[in-house]
Amino acid sequence: MQNSPLSKIILEEREFFVKRDDLIDPCLAGNKYxxxxxxxxxxxxxxxxxxxxxxxxxxxxxxxxxxxxxxxxxxxxxxxxxxxxxxxxxxxxxxxxxxxxxxxxxxxxxxxxxxxxxxxxxxxxxxxxxxxxxALEAAKKGLEVLAQEIRKQNTTLHVKALATPSGTGTTALFLALALPEYKVYTTPCIGDSAYLKEQMNALAKIPSNLIILEPKKKYHFAKPYPEFYEIYQSLHVKGIEFDLLYAPAMWQALLEQTNEKVMYIHSGGVSGNKSMLARYKKKGLI
Missing domain, CATH: 3.40.50.1100 (Rossmann fold)
Known part of the structure; x- marks a missing residue:
């Protein structure tokens, strides 16, 4: 498989790069690949x-x-x-x-x-x-391959911060371990930061370059929120579809709590958007 490409988007007057792991495979895409x-x-x-x-x-x-x-x-x-x-x-x-x-x-x-x-x-x-x-220790190898791709693609971009949302934190953890010269931002999408740290510590010691951005509001996983749909729409009009379960929380945290140039690692997962969009519509949020 060839390296997944990069896309550049401007969101709220900030420049972001997106590592398009969502394009790897319709089912085996993103961090799951x-x-x-x-x-x-x-x-x-x-x-x-x-x-x-x-x-x-x-x-x-x-x-x-x-x-x-x-x-x-x-x-x-x-x-x-x-x-x-x-x-x-x-x-x-x-x-x-x-x-x-x-x-x-x-x-x-x-x-x-x-x-x-x-x-x-x-x-x-x-x-x-x-x-x-x-979540398995063998995931480390796949994230090391991703790290090699990022280093090669970033030679002229000079991005020093990466971002990926977390469920168990496996992707963020092994990516941070493989790329100690980068800041790696993540945010807990299932449970809080304490739960996320517990999950990651079961796999490896959390490195200092892994930065957990705590959401400013308590969100329940997979529950529809109007602000999440708004972020989803803002990104969609830029030409990239993100998932509705993890991505909105990560993008919200980046916009609220960071200010530098960031490369977002697209986690894939858009196959679940049909059922999530139906839930948003049912609740009158669309």
Missing amino acids: RKLYTLLNTPNNTYNTLISYGGTQSNAMLAIAAMCQKKKWQFIYYTKKLSATQKNECEGNYAHALALGMEHREIENDYYKEYIASLRLNLDEKTLLVDQGG
Whole structure:
């Protein structure tokens, strides 16, 4: 695969560069391609089953489903109990992942955490557990490849700060470790900074060049907010579509709390926008 290109946009009279990882692949795009880089290059006969868990809006879920279809691996995905509306959705990541062959299994809410913890106890050598959001130590290699691309593309731009939103923080953490000469901005999109640091510390020590921008307002993940849609629209008219789950929070933090030239690492995930836009419309926010 060739390096993903850069785009330049002007937003609120500031110049930003966007690393277009969203253009890598319709399903295996953005930070999910980087996280799964090692697995994508793993021989097909290494595993026969991948297991993961999380929410049905998950971009990682869809990316893993696409990868497993390519490699002919069984993919089992665990969630809490779903509503009838969620089960019957015809668009969005959940429906797409099922079409790619994902086997979905529901766990009663009261037993969910305990059951997920027990998954590690019953793995054989042909079965791999991928933690929620694609958080795995093997993701480090893919982020090192991304770091090499950024260094080459930045030789004439002189950008000294990068940005990427965080769920588990895997992308931001390994990117900061691979690029110690850059500031790497991130913001927590699931939970708060304390939760984010806990997730990252489970993978590696957080380096000093990784800067967590705390949102000025408490946001609930995947809930529609008018200011998020406004940012989404402002970016969309510049010619780039970003996801509605993570990107708005990161862009808002950058606009409010930074002032230098920044390269934004596009995390992909736009395949989930159809279902999110339907929610915005239902709530009268569009």
